[in-house]
Amino acid sequence: MSLINTEIKPFQATAYQNGQFIDISEADLKGKWSVVFFYPADFTFVCPTELEDLADQYAEFQKLGVDIYSVSTDTHFTHKAWHDTSDAIGKIQYAMIGDPTWTISKNFEVLIEAEGLADRGTFVIDPEGKIQIVEINAGGIGRDAQELLRKVKAAVYVYNHPGEVCPAKWKEGDATLAPSIDLVGKI
Template sequence: MSLINTKVKPFKATALKNGKFIDVSDADLKGKWSVFVFYPADFTFVCPTELEDLADNYAQFQKLGVEIYSVSTDTHFAHKAWHDTSDAIKKVEYTMIGDPTGAITRNFEVMIEEEGLALRGTFLINPEGDIKLCEIHDNGIGRDASELLRKVKAAQYVASHPGEVCPAKWQEGAETLKPSLDLVGKI
């Protein structure tokens, strides 16, 4: 069963944000768009390149009213140590959730049980708490924040323009489609 259009399951966790430990729960997601980015582990190889890419684009996500949450099965203490020692991770200003029990990782169905680590999962959650985008990658395949930004803009457009859809490679300001019988066989 797909997670698309399902509600985020309740959770509570401790996270690192702006050098401080904070409590985070599913209630914090209500009323705004959120992106959850799961990654295998701190102090690894592909992960810092992805989190740095998100950090470099964080202001653009914020302009769209989107909060980013990175999640791994490491503790919030490990996140702090990584943040303090890695030049790439020092750039991170968004929330880094520690999920040492794996509860959140399992809720999003990205846990590799035999390793206790997460797959690379990306989830876009609307202000109502519904999952609108779900992408899961093999851990050897890194993600691109600019492509995620494009998808966020498309999801926000569709949410605010009922009856319209965004075609492949849609960019903000481009034409959309209005599905109807008139379009069948003409695209």
Template sequence: MSSLINTEVQPFTADAFHAGKFVKVSDADLKGKWSVVFFYPADFTFVCPTELGDLADNYAEFKKLGVEIYAVSTDTHFTHKAWHDSSETIGKIQYVMVGDPTGRISRNFGVLIEEAGLADRGTFVIDPEGKIQIIEINAGGIGRDASELLRKVKAAQYVATHPGEVCPAKWKEGDATLAPSLDLVGKI
């Protein structure tokens, strides 16, 4: 598998459920702002609602950073609405829920499990130019943590706005960064 880091998101158009309506979403919507594309296997399952609920609980923090979230599964936008209407956890969601029944978007991001027709748990942070800056892919039984994703988004935004600086392990907003140079070689 070749890395998608620093590659541009491939073109797509899809139907989605957002704010009580069916809407169209495309790769163009990911440009001009930071975005998180959050793939999950399926609606009406077990780990997925815990992850999506965690994102919903942290959505305001993502919005403060200028980040939009796009949750994507191979379910249809109709199924997303039914799940939203029938689950208290999913009913909290205010971000976009994208339907990918053909698997095209999941395939473009390299997370489609072909034999199952489902997406792996893939998280992609995309910069305002539409380039992928962070990729995380988990096995089906391993849920993700929205607070750790927030930390990574803040680090990506910091690095993007501070050329010549990098964020070390466990970096949190306000912590010291590093400026790679010959003087640092072998000193860390």
């Protein structure tokens, strides 16, 4: 079953953010746009490159009112240790959620149960708490924060402009489409 347009399921977890441990639940993701960014594990190889890329683009996401939540099955204590010892991870200002119970990974259907790790899953959640974008990558394939930012901008645009859609390669300011019978066979 696709998770697109489904509401996020309840969870409670502890995250590390800006030198503190904070409690986070599904309620924190509602009322604004959110990106939930799953990755396999702290202290690994592709993961820090992705998380650093997100950290470098975080201000752009914040300008759109988008919060980012990274999630792995590590604990919030491990996230703090990684943040304190890695220059790349030390840049992170967004919440790093610990999911040692696998609840969140199961909710988003990214848990690799045999390994106790999460797939590289990216989820964009609208202010109503509904999933608008789902992307799952194999473990060896890193993601691009700028491409994610482009997709988030498209999702926000479509959400705010009912009846319009964003074509392939759409960028902010580009023309959109208004689907109708008049467009059939003309694109």
